[in-house]
Amino acid sequence: MTLKTILAAAVATTVIASPAMAQDKSDWPDNFTVGTASQGGTYFAYGSGWANYMSEVLGISGGAEITGGPMQNMALVHTGDLKFGLTTMGPARESMEGNSPLAPGMKMDNVCAMFPMYQTPFSITTLSSSGIDSISDIPDGATIGFGPAGSTSDTYFPRMMETLGVDFERRNGSWSDLGTQLQDGLIDVIAFAAGIPIPAVSQLEVQTDVNIIGMTDAQIETITEKFPVSQFTIPASTYQSLEKPSQVVSMWNFAIANCDVPDSMVYEMVKATMENNDKMVSIHKAATTSVPENYDKNNVLPWHPGAARWFNENGYEIPEDKIHN
Structure with a gap:
C-alpha cells in the first residue's frame, strides 16, 4: 500500500x-x-x-x-x-x-x-421532530450516518445495529458534515462513536432540538456479548438535551x-x-x-x-x- x-x-x-x-x-x-x-x-x-x-x-x-x-x-x-x-x-x-x-x-x-x-461511547442522535426516541423506533430503511469510512463508528456501529435488528441505509462523512445533513433532513440518525462531549452533538443541540438515545439493558447485554465493548454511562451533565444519564457501550x-x-x-x-x-x-x-x-x-x-x-x-x-x- x-x-x-x-x-x-x-x-x-x-x-x-x-x-x-x-x-x-x-x-x-x-x-x-x-x-x-x-x-x-x-x-x-x-x-x-x-x-x-x-x-x-x-x-x-x-x-x-x-x-x-x-x-x-x-x-x-x-x-x-x-x-x-x-x-x-x-x-x-x-x-x-x-x-x-x-x-x-x-x-x-x-x-x-x-x-x-x-x-469511546457508542451513542445515537436524532432530531426530536423525527419521533425516534429509542433504537427500536428507527424505521426500516432509515439513513444512518456512521462517521468517516474506516472509523471506529463505521467499523463497529453498523454491525451493532444489524445485531439489534435495525434495517438501514449507510452514510459516511465527517461528523460535522453529518450533523449538517441531519439538521437539513438528509439523514435520519447519526450513530456516534467518539469521546464525550462530542463537538458535533454539542453544536447540534444549540441549533435545534435533538434526542440523544441510549440502549436498553437487553440491548447492552446483546452487544457486549458479541463485541469488544463494555457498559458505559453518559452523565446527564454531558449535554443540555440529556435529562438523565444514558446507558450505552464503550471502547477504550x-x-x-x-x-x-x-x-x-x-x-x-x-x-x-x-x-x-x-x-x-x-x-x-x-x-x-x-x-x-x-x-x-x-x-x-x-x-x-x-x-x-x-x-x-x-x-x-x-x-x-x-x-x-
Whole structure:
C-alpha cells in the first residue's frame, strides 16, 4: 500500500508552538504529526490540543492531521508516515492481526502504546421532530450516518445495529458534515462513536432540538456479548438535551507511536501528559480518564519502551514481555 493511497482523504492542519525547554534532542525528529480523525469529532479536538501542548513541552513544532480515524492512524503510524496517532482498541486489534480493510493481510505490528486516553461511547442522535426516541423506533430503511469510512463508528456501529435488528441505509462523512445533513433532513440518525462531549452533538443541540438515545439493558447485554465493548454511562451533565444519564457501550482509546520513535522523546511526552491531567482536561473534558491508572486497559498493543519506562518508574508495572523490543 502506498502513502498516496493511505492518505487519499487526508488534509493536514498544523499547530506550532515555540520551544519551551532545552535538552538533548540529537536523535529526535525536527517535527512531528499526530493522526486524529475528522473535524467535529473528539479525536481532532483532543489530538490538536495535545499536539500543541507537546510542542510547548518538547520545544519542537508539532501538528495534528485530519485522517479517517483509528484504522487509518494505525496504518500511517505503522508505516512511519506519521510518528504519532490516536486509536481505539477494537480497530487496533484488527490492524495488528492483519484484518484492516485499508491493508488486508498487513500485520501492523510496528505500532506501540503510549498512554490511555478515554472511552469511546457508542451513542445515537436524532432530531426530536423525527419521533425516534429509542433504537427500536428507527424505521426500516432509515439513513444512518456512521462517521468517516474506516472509523471506529463505521467499523463497529453498523454491525451493532444489524445485531439489534435495525434495517438501514449507510452514510459516511465527517461528523460535522453529518450533523449538517441531519439538521437539513438528509439523514435520519447519526450513530456516534467518539469521546464525550462530542463537538458535533454539542453544536447540534444549540441549533435545534435533538434526542440523544441510549440502549436498553437487553440491548447492552446483546452487544457486549458479541463485541469488544463494555457498559458505559453518559452523565446527564454531558449535554443540555440529556435529562438523565444514558446507558450505552464503550471502547477504550490509546495514544500510539511508531515503535522506532526515540525512547527519550516518548518518555518526555508520556511524562508531561500523565503528570498534568489538569492541562489535558483543559484541552478536552474527555481527558478526565487520561490518567496512568488506566494503563491496564491496553490488552492489545505492545508498549513503547519510552512509555513503559515512565509507567514502571511510577509504580505501574508493565512486564518485559509487553514492551516492544
